[in-house]
Amino acid sequence: MKTLRDIGEDALIARLLGKIPASDLRVGPGDDCAVVDDGRGPLRLLKTDAIVEGVHFLREAAPAKVGWKAVARVISDFAAMGGRPRHLLVTVALPADLEIRWAEGLYRGIGRCLEAWGGQLAGGETTAVPEGGPVMVSVAGEGVVDRRHCVGRRGGKPGDVLAVTGALGGSMRGRHLSFEPRLAEGERLARGGARAMMDLSDGLAKDLPRLAKACGCGFEVAREAIPRSRGVTIEAAISDGEDYELLAAVEPRKWDRLVLDWPPELAPLQAIGRLVESGGTLAGGWEHFTS
């Protein structure tokens, strides 16, 4: 009998989406966010994401950091479209034997993250899981983005400069629980020439091919140009995952101006390669279901 482990995440999602009727959204399932066009005003972004104990965090983690991470991941997806958060919905599934203090810490972290990045809690749901089951936090939200500067995954063209914010790798030493979504960086990129963008959650080795494929392109990467966290090998920087940095494909004639004007208070922007007609591999990356 075939199980999920046998096919892996991307194949699973492709297979499952076939079970659901198509929609008339401007951007539907498969991008960082869905995009709703109400015909006027800013575009609205819709996104849902979940973290699960034993997969994305351990019970020993500080609960406030777990709450922060759950919200920050969704805000990172808004950043990856050039947008910002507006209303968030938080569903928390908790085993009945969980300490109240842990649950309170979790909500404190959720609140802190909303406050720090400008989202509003619009609603929530608390449900039980069977005793011994994992804590799970599912966050859904609505963001907004200027309709002239909404960047999906598909717009990149051969020749575009591939760039990443910040430094990659080593996130599991702690940063995966306390990262800062790249909101200002995403907006700057969207206004400064990014034609395709995503946030790096499964590692560059897995996410870059996704971006290139969505653009109908291949890619070339100068591995030694990849910005690394302190004490991290190139291999780890490519493969570790949970960086929540932005990966963008920038129109070549806009690249110089973007770099010259890049505010020093933002996370640094680093070119790592470019989109090409076809080809490109990068070994590594994180796979949810296969072992």
Add this chain to the structure above:
Amino acid sequence: MKTLRDIGEDALIARLLGKIPASDLRVGPGDDCAVVDDGRGPLRLLKTDAIVEGVHFLREAAPAKVGWKAVARVISDFAAMGGRPRHLLVTVALPADLEIRWAEGLYRGIGRCLEAWGGQLAGGETTAVPEGGPVMVSVAGEGVVDRRHCVGRRGGKPGDVLAVTGALGGSMRGRHLSFEPRLAEGERLARGGARAMMDLSDGLAKDLPRLAKACGCGFEVAREAIPRSRGVTIEAAISDGEDYELLAAVEPRKWDRLVLDWPPELAPLQAIGRLVESGGTLAGGWEHFTS
């Protein structure tokens, strides 16, 4: 050490919401849906909800029914405001040892429910849970409602007629996996005089006091008037939970017209009592965390 079991769901939610900054939504956390007012056009409804294996369904259940239920619960919340679904986001957490066929059935049910009730899939997320962990489906969504006919939980007044749709009790024999959200009924109630409304998920005994409290009222109920599913005692009809029928408080001078004009193809509408100044108890109801 205090655990969630010691305090119960309502107290937990009240305690946890204190950890999160307040918002400027027209209706925020605590109602069936949050309500966003963009200043013009219909109001937007935001809602999230989750179902968990071992709590809301068993692995032996038909997966298509589980998918149906996950979506139908959120649509039922839109119905409870007088609204209808627009865009939905579905997060599915699956153990790696799950059969692909089960996951496919789940998505088929999600798709069927969206198709049947007019919602669009705007996005989704698939994540792993540790082996042996529960399947969990979290659905978030956006609905719309006419701004003149949006019904929350708080508007009921002493003297209002309390009414329910359909029949209560016995849902665990199967209906909890295949119920039909009361969209047409909710819209009819909202346009026909309902001043407060909610859907019944935890049983009348638990949900009616919530509605009355939100209205600052008490309640009186004629227990024998409560419409029961076939073969169900009054006790079970009051306590079973998972009915997903609507409970409404209707302005008294509009009640007769509402009943006279009630279309026969809708689920029947039955008066069961009224809101009063104060007081009222109804034993029973479902509590998620206490045992």
